[in-house]
Amino acid sequence: MKVDGRHFRSIWLESDGWSVGAIDQRRLPHEFVIARMTNLADAAEAIRSMLVRGAPLIGATAAYGVALAMRADASDAALDLACKMLIATRPTAINLKWALDEMQSLLRPLSPSRRVEAAYKRANEIAEEDIAINREIGRHGLALIEAIAATKPGEPVNVLTHCNAGWLATVDFGTATAPIYLAHDRGVKIHVWVDETRPRNQGASLTAWELGHHGVPHTVIPDNTGGHLMQHRMVDLAIVGTDRVTASGDVCNKIGTYLKALAAHDNGVPFYVALPSPTIDFSIDDGIRQIPIEQRSADEVTTMTGRTADGRIEAVRVVPAGSPVANYAFDVTPARLVSGLITERGVLRAERAALARAFPDRA
Ligand code: MRU
DSSP: OOTTTOOOEEEEETTSSSSEEEOOSSSSTTOOEEEEEHHHHHHHHHTTTTTSSSHHHHHHHHHHHHHHHHHHHHHHHHHHHHHHHHHHHHHSSHHHHHHHHHHHHHTTTOHHHHHHHHHHHHHHHHHHHHHHHHHHHHHHHHHHHHHHHTTTTTEEEEEEEOOOOOOGGGGSSSHHHHHHHHHHHOOEEEEEEOOOOOOHHHIIIIIHHHHHHTTEEEEOOOOOGGHHHHHHHHHHHHEEESSSSTTOEEEEEEHHHHHHHHHHHTOOOOOOOOGGGGGTTTTTTHHHHHHHBBBTTTTTHHEEEEEOOOOOOEEEOOOOOOOOOOOOOEEEGGGGGOSSSEEEEEEESSHHHHHHHHHHTTT
């Protein structure tokens, strides 16, 4: 997507043919900074520190991390170490494991002399595949938006989204945002309610930044506002992303998603989840009991970072010193609250049979 008129992806292979560039998402929306990864440790730290984040982008970064590791040492031991380091960075998004499994199953049978080239090739393919998948998600999701637009001519379709499942969370286009960008580009009147998404504010800092750069009308709302808007018929549909979907259609996503799904259910608002197939974990059924939920640093809750009136970027404390805090990064929305899963193979019911039928190769 475009930033000030220039096309960017969230991650790319640099023109030197081996190092990896990425937008430093910790600095947005205040500063646009490009980071360069030159080794395995850089890639692992980029995921851990959330320089890059969002399930599909975490997967792509891990694949490039393996390529960087192979460039330094293509032995079996180095491959083992790379996968061990990368898998330990963040526990919830299954795309990380998916990408590492892809890289390992390709590289393990090859002799070390062939691994570097093969690793870069597969990492580039994973990035390209993500873009192609998101285009398809956009196409299938567009039909949902157009159907609502047809019922309210001249008025905008109001979409609520949570966290950032935009192009910054993927390699390009985004998952939840792909139908939104496509609708906007095709002239469908659309407006997005952007949940701020405390504690890290991915909605306020990243989704709002993205939508603004693409000219999509949007309004940032405190996280607790969605229910009120739904009661007043101000939300036509919700579309969120996800970090892991179980074989039976339970959806794990950024903390607070479940509460939006409950409010949507209570108010008859369609609640859709957009996902690429690498986000499906066919090895588990019960999202609430089986998905590991990342718990992050207390600092994310006790402080907020922003730009001061005189232009400095500063963190300020918003919780009394000494008050304990909890910081669960994700929650699980049971399949029964999900109206549909927008995938690259169509909009599916959130249930085992539909997922297995659409993705027999994975199931
Ligand atoms: O902690 P984050 O910022 O990595 O969490 C991201 C989300 O929860 C996204 O909504 C999810 O990864 C889907 S991204 C297409």
